[in-house]
Amino acid sequence: MIISVMNYKGGVGKTSISWNLGCFYNLSFRENDPYGSLDLLSGTNTTLNYSNIENNCIYDFAGFTDELTYKVLEKSDVVIVPTLNSLLDVKNTINTINYAKKYCKNIIFVINRYKNGSDITELVDFIKKHTGINQYVVINDSKGVLNAINSKKSIFALSEEKNLNKHTYKSILECFNKLIRKVEECLKN
Ligand SMILES: Nc1ncnc2c1ncn2[C@@H]1O[C@H](COP(=O)(O)OP(=O)(O)OP(=O)(O)O)[C@@H](O)[C@H]1O
Numbered sequence: 001m002i003i004s005v006m007n008y009k010g011g012v013g014k015t016s017i018s019w020n021l022g023c024f025y026n027l028s029f030r031e032n033d034p035y036g037s038l039d040l041l042s043g044t045n046t047t048l049n050y051s052n053i054e055n056n057c058i059y060d061f062a063g064f065t066d067e068l069t070y071k072v073l074e075k076s077d078v079v080i081v082p083t084l085n086s087l088l089d090v091k092n093t094i095n096t097i098n099y100a101k102k103y104c105k106n107i108i109f110v111i112n113r114y115k116n117g118s119d120i121t122e123l124v125d126f127i128k129k130h131t132g133i134n135q136y137v138v139i140n141d142s143k144g145v146l147n148a149i150n151s152k153k154s155i156f157a158l159s160e161e162k163n164l165n166k167h168t169y170k171s172i173l174e175c176f177n178k179l180i181r182k183v184e185e186c187l188k189n
């Protein structure tokens with residue numbers, strides 16, 4: 001399985017999502033970001049080498065796509081595009097989705113860091129209208145994401161640790177489970 005996670009540089013959640021999905025599926029990690037941190041988290045060399053595009057791998061593309069990025073995208077089973085819940089972020093997100101869909105038919109966008117009560121209908125409709133992509137998942141804003149990163153564990157592993165954690169991480173875990181279900185749907189296509 002190859003999963004790509006991409007959007008512009010600047011904290012939309014690419015690395016957090018890559019980390020959690022990569023751990024869930026037991027994938028290797030690759031990143032094209034000199035400031036990336038998946039090497040630190042995974043304790044492995046995560047340098048992306050376009051002449052050796054590995055299978056069973058998650059690719060975290062941080063903003064700077066280049067003329068070879070498509071080589072990974074066209075081999076990807078799914079491309080995940082996280083965005084924040086703001087119309088300010090949406091132009092870049094639309095450009096990213098429209099670029100990715102040239103090479104991969106399975107695109108999921110993620111409205112990340114969702115805060116209860118905020119209205120995302122307009123944002124979602126806008127993205128759908130300008131990309132034709134309908135598959136999306138909402139991921140809540142949750143301390144659990146940071147806790148997972150800081151403990152070098154996935155949200156799945158963290159929530160399994162103690163009974164208390166199960167309760168604490170219930171809603172963020174459900175968000176990631178929804179993302180997993182969407183990925184699984186894409187794998188069937
Ligand atoms: N759902 C979430 N809830 C709370 N915090 C989050 C969530 N997703 C990401 N964050 C936090 O936002 C920050 C940026 O996330 P992350 O590093 O995953 O983004 P990125 O897209 O990889 O950024 P960059 O473009 O700099 O590589 C991190 O501190 C992370 O813990």
Ligand SMILES: [Mg+2]
Nearest residue numbers: 014015036062
């Ligand atoms: Mg990152």
